[in-house]
Amino acid sequence: MENKRNSLKVASETALLVSVILPGGSVDAHQSLNELESLVRSAGAGVVGYVCQKRSRVNPALYVGRGKAEQIAQRAEQYDADVVIFDNNLSPAQIRELEKIIHCKVLDRSELILDIFASRARTAESRLQVELAQLEYTYPRLTRMWTHLDTVVGGAAGGAAAAVGGIGTRGPGESQLEIDRRLVQKRIASLRRQIQQIDKRKTRQVKSRSQHFTVSLVGYTNAGKSTLLNMLTGSQAFVADQLFATLDTKTTRWKLNRDLYVLLSDTIGFVRDLPHNLIASFHATLEEAIHADLLLHVVDVSHPQADLQIKAVHNVLTELGCDKKDILLVLNKTDQCDSTVRRDTFMTLYPKAVAISARTGVGIDRLIEVVSARVTGENVRLRVTCTQQDGRVAGFLRANGTLISEEYLDSQVILEAWLGRRQLPGLQRLKPSSCRIINPSKA
């Protein structure tokens, strides 16, 4: 039989979408197909129809029942679909069996996401990351589509091409599939090595920023992270109403007030059931978030599934080991909510959240205030003594806190002020004669 899966690209194809709802799943059919459609459109394809089935359990051979598979085949033919895309993750054997019944290409959700990533990857770094994730995920699912790799492997692994096509490799009895496997494994090993180097470089880069307070924007794809980065820092990060617009990290200086600035990073958006390989391959890109002092979890609060998206982001953060970090929930797109009731409901559920609109600027002042408080730490009341000639101490307190009183006594000056706890080391560096906390917290 002719192999349908010689290319996994879905751009400009017509797709029939299939969703199988199992008991205990996090989404209903409508939500599942809605998001799948957004993913398909983001991949550049068009949707010609939908099929949904509720099942009590997966059919091991075909995922769906045989009758349903035949119905999907009929629909695909009727609508002239190029590809059938499942919102579920299928095993290689299930894809093979389904393609015997449905006479067109069958893809699963992870392959679709990987395809979007592949089409968006611009930098050499993200290209390598996507290629590795794609090879690892799709390689057991494909047959005989890897021969193009011989030149690639040759370039990367030094002379492997000759070995692959040459002596000792095409021995009697060795099937094309075995050669393909070897090519893929070589390419995977080479990509892993290159990505390891990138990871090391990135770790060094992130560490070099450790003297700065770092803030990372995380959140579901399309929540408005890049728009917020642009609004806060005047940057020109790419913004688009499509899923996975951002694939690379961008770190910019964010000036919170006259004397306080932090480093703010934008990163790749998350999605429900993000393929594991992708998370692993994008480790370097996610490094900024992993090491940030504060995460701003941006939520599109106007989205009907905002609550599910918050949970999905938590799941990815847990997988990255970031769930114990300081996380501030930012409820974005409040300008787009039908009524204030929706925003208020989320504020009741998450009382520490900050409601904003990255488009209109509403709530940005409050966000800056809350982040500044996180940067400086809780306010403490201090009594500081220094010599009258030393104007730097009073200057520091005025610039970074609130100076309450100055009392001159002999050659000394006694200052009382409110200051963020995290700024105490900065004050100590000016070596005042004495410094004492007299009241640990400010209301």
Ligand SMILES: Nc1nc2c(ncn2[C@@H]2O[C@H](COP(=O)(O)OP(=O)(O)OP(=O)(O)O)[C@@H](O)[C@H]2O)c(=O)[nH]1
């Ligand atoms: N109405 C409204 N739209 C917004 C707001 N913030 C962002 N958007 C729009 O939402 C879409 C996605 O914005 P991005 O900033 O690209 O979102 P992102 O979170 O960076 O998305 P990815 O990089 O794809 O993960 C764009 O069309 C923005 O113009 C907002 O506060 N209100």
Ligand SMILES: [Mg+2]
């Ligand atoms: Mg973005």
